[in-house]
Amino acid sequence: MTFAQQIAHLRMQGMIVPDVNRAEHWLRHVSYYRLSAYWLPFENPKGHAGPRFAPGTNFDTITALYEFDRRLRLLVLDAIERIEVAIRGSWAYALAHNGGPHSYLDASLYSDRRIFHENLARLAREVGTSPETYIDHYRQNYDDPAMPPVWMVAEMMSFGQLSRWFSSLHDRALRNRIAQPTGLPEVVLVPLLRHLSTVRNSCAHHARLWNRGFLIRMKLPVKPAMLVETLETTANPGPALLYNSLVLIQYLLHQVDPTSGWQSKLKKLLKTHPTGGLAEMGFPVGWERRPLWLWL
Incomplete structure (x- = not known):
């Protein structure tokens, strides 16, 4: 046509x-x-x-909804970027202090050797073709080991890769040391990072976000009480809606960047929804009176 x-x-x-x-x-x-x-x-x-x-x-309502969703994607991507950077730093710091700059290459640290070798092969291919100046500097000056130190690879791997390296660590105590700066235990953070990776990819690839359902679900925390009381815990067998994702993003962001002002920006944006249809994002009735939204 x-x-x-x-x-x-x-x-x-x-x-x-x-x-x-x-x-x-x-x-x-x-x-x-x-x-x-x-x-x-x-x-x-x-x-x-x-x-x-x-x-x-009305066609104008459709385009207003599109604009709302575009701004929502940018706001969510802004928050996840800061969370992602914090996780990268915590993962690299914990691994380096656990056994040195290249301890992440120790296969004994991982619960499944096959997954470790798959992750390593994928990362090695990216290192071999990376145009990053710091990776090229390493290749030009060092050849043993062939892979760069953990703080370099932490910067170049994708968020999805980072999530897989983190989740495959065998030692729960080590996973909890990585998770500690986020204020969540590893048992919650590991599946949450997998979920946020899919949310991030939707934002980065300009996909619809506002009423999207996510097949990769998260595990809801059981504490602190303020966070639990803000989450929507009503059983929902279908794909995960965005509300709980936004709650946990706000919680994590407050740990890693408490002065961001992100929550107020989100609330301001939500007021501009063209139809007021926040239920389609999983927002419960009276959500704005739940503790986390009154936090700041």
Whole structure:
């Protein structure tokens, strides 16, 4: 379809398009398919006799929702970046003090040798092709061992890789030393990092976030009480919604960067949701009166 045909098609299906030129601009620069993820909640159920869209569905609401989601992604990515950097530093520090600059290469530290060798092979390939100046400096000046020290590889591996190296450590006490600066035990932090890695990737790849369900779930903590009372613990067998992710991001961020002001920015953004549909993100009724949201 041409852009004009796409607009005509949406109107025929019951969507209000107040400004044709503006709608064409959005369809040209964002695309029909990407926007369709944002008008999906406004569609009538399949088999409904009548127009595809619910009465009053407006193209301007769809684009406002898209803009809300874009700002939400940037805000979440900003928080996860600071959490990720803190975890990288804690992992490198704990491993270096556990056995030296290259102790992460000790296969006996890991619960599954096969997974260790898979992680190492992946990391070695990245080291071999890395354009980073500090990695090139190591390659030019050192050849034994071939892999750089832990503080270098901590900076170049992906968040997903970091999560896998951390979670595969055999010694629970060592995992807890890495987790200690976050204020959460390793039994909670390990699955949380896997979850946050998928959230981060959604943000980094510009995927829809606001009402997304995440198949990689997190383990909810049992303390401190303030955090537990803020989380939504109602049993939900489906994919994890964003509310609990945001609660735990805020908790972690307060540990690693207590002056960030992130919580107030998030609250301000949530007030701009075009339809007020925070329930689709997993927000419970009265969420703003729960302890963590009153913390700062």
